[in-house]
Amino acid sequence: MATFQLELVSPEKLLLSRPVEMVVIPAAEGEMGVLPGHAPMIVALRGGVISVREGGQEKERLFVAGGFAEVGPERVTILADEATPVAELSRAEADSRIAAAEQEYLAAAAESPEKREAAMNRLLAMRAMREAAQAG
Structure with a gap:
């Protein structure tokens, strides 16, 4: 399946940087799914969970307290105010x-x-x- 590069950055560190099939982000307007080839946009994030999908399954869940996402056809960069794996x-x-x-x-x-x-x-x-x- 096609992939795109996902990067999740918090003020402390780069938390994630790898190719993924899909990501669901908590956009200010509601949950937003992103697949390869998505139209370019910049989106404000609200507090919520980012769901990362690989191999047809949810592989990772991360809580973000807000921030922004820059979405493009081949890359999504999330600049989070704060980010923590849900398990923690x-x-x-x-x-x-x-x-x-x-x-x-x-x-x-x-x-x-x-x-x-x-x-x-x-x-x-x-x-x-x-x-x-x-x-x-």
Whole structure:
């Protein structure tokens, strides 16, 4: 089956760089499947799980807290704010991070709309992390 190059980069390191058959990314507008030959685009990511498919099966699941994806016919580059293999997620840590994000959101109530939106996006990403930890 045809493949394309997938690269997943977080601020800490290059997490993944290899040919894959398909990737499903948590685009801001909803889940987005990418196959070889996809039309070029740049997509904002929300908190959620990236699913990597090889050999007709899901081979890897990674949680991302947000970021961007540059999609092209032969390459997908994901620039993630934070990325963690789903198997390494902890519900307890996710709950702790949700509590902190809720406090951040409450503190942003009197701030600009942009700061409130950023705080809400962080809270939603941490909720997605807890869901991924439970499903993982």
